[in-house]
Amino acid sequence: MAKISFSEKLKNLLGGKKNFSEDFFEDLTDALIEGDLGAKNAVEIVDNLESFCKKEKKFSPEEITVELKNILMKFLKPVSIEPSNGKVNIFMVLGVNGVGKTTTVAKMAKLYSEKNVNVIMAAADTFRAAAVDQLSMHGEKLKLRVVKHQMGSDPSAVVFDAADACKANNGGLVIADTAGRLHNKENLVNELKKIDRICASKADEGCYKKILVIDATTGQNAVRQAEVFNDAVGIDAVVLTKYDSTAKGGALVSIGKDLNIPVLFVCTGEKYENIKSFDPKKYLDDFVGTE
Ligand SMILES: Nc1nc2c(ncn2[C@@H]2O[C@H](COP(=O)(O)OP(=O)(O)OP(=O)(O)O)[C@@H](O)[C@H]2O)c(=O)[nH]1
Ligand SMILES: [Mg+2]
Known part of the structure; x- marks a missing residue:
């Protein structure tokens, strides 16, 4: 039922x-x-x-x-993040496995490239063989560049190269896909901290953002995930995916209230177009109902 x-x-x-x-x-x-x-x-x-x-x-x-x-x-904070013109901007996209990171990277890449931002996707999930192929496929469909290395290589090096390519283009936006699962949580956190250091050193001042993807269907677990990633690297904004399911993403309230993290986008399907800026009023009309 x-x-x-x-x-x-x-x-x-x-x-x-x-x-x-x-x-x-x-x-x-x-x-x-x-x-x-x-x-x-x-x-x-x-x-x-x-x-x-x-x-x-x-x-x-x-x-x-x-x-x-x-x-x-009061607990729902929308945010919009615009890359700075002529600068090296990096968005690192994080989240546990299966939440929709790679799909969201592609959606965001399309969205920002339509605003005339020069977007490069970085395949920094080098843990899974299919992950690089999945992002490459999006790159071909969207006609956007994907910087990739071999499976199993150092994800920080992928981001490093993508940032150099961005700089050579006179700036733009690198959107980095990352692995949601490594051999264990400690490995994942250490790896992310390393990528984080590289991103922070390669992006221009104020142009590096860490974006956590959470899945509406995971319920309160999403709050726990936000805590872990926020403790590890500090999160600037969340994207809620699978809002097209019956789950209404109540976890966003706790993430705003307890962790003070704003919401960037809400995704409602697998297609590139299924991404919208977060509108708290609309969200509450849906969650609470209209009076
Ligand atoms: N219904 C729905 N499905 C989505 C949405 N976003 C992603 N998906 C689907 O969720 C599944 C996982 O998406 P991925 O983008 O591969 O997730 P990921 O976080 O990169 O997964 P890993 O790389 O394995 O950690 C795919 O089947 C996507 O098509 C969404 O907003 N709604
Ligand atoms: Mg992925």
């Missing part, structure tokens, strides 16, 4: 005859937890909502919906 979304649950709760009792707020907390907000945040958000309702004597379904959105809105 398909999972009932948070907005449907909220609608049912607001339509119930509970008169917004303790039960109502408890059920709302449970619904938020199931919506991937995490227990701590769900309790805190509902506490705030309950205090507001009692203080302002606002208990209508519309008033509750509006205030819940107001509370959640």
Whole structure:
């Protein structure tokens, strides 16, 4: 059976005859937890909502919906990142295996190249044989350059070469795909730290961004992933993928609230066009519902 979304649950709760009792707020907390907000945040958000309702004597379904959105809105930060003209810009794209990194690299490459940015993709996932081929295929389709080395080679060296190529072009944007899995987590983190150092040294001042890809279908796990990557290298923005699934990406609230990381794009499918700038209002209309 398909999972009932948070907005449907909220609608049912607001339509119930509970008169917004303790039960109502408890059920709302449970619904938020199931919506991937995490227990701590769900309790805190509902506490705030309950205090507001009692203080302002606002208990209508519309008033509750509006205030819940107001509370959640504070934690959702959209960001847009534009490469600097004539500079060496590097975006390192990170995330655990299978979240959609390579697909997102290609989508972003298309998006920025359409803004007349000279984009080079760097195949810095050298761990898996198919990874380089996958990015090369995107490069051919999009008619964009892919800098690659052999499988198993040093990913930092790939980024190094891509940055040199970018500089030789009088600047542009290198978007680096990275491995989501190595032999173990420690290896992955060490490798990323090494690539991070190279990117920081090769990009012009303020032109290096670390972008974490998270998958809407992984629920609260995405928050844990964000913590790990943020601790390892520091994350500038997240991209939410697979938002075309039934999962509504409630983890974005925790990532904004607990880690203060903004959201760059939301992806809604496998096609190049299925990428949009993050619009928190639209996101909340979808997550919470319209009043
Ligand atoms: N429905 C949907 N599928 C997506 C989206 N983004 C990526 N995918 C699919 O998810 C699968 C994994 O995508 P990849 O881009 O290969 O993911 P990755 O993170 O690079 O994976 P690894 O390199 O194995 O770590 C592919 O089948 C993609 O087509 C999205 O927004 N929606
Ligand atoms: Mg990949």
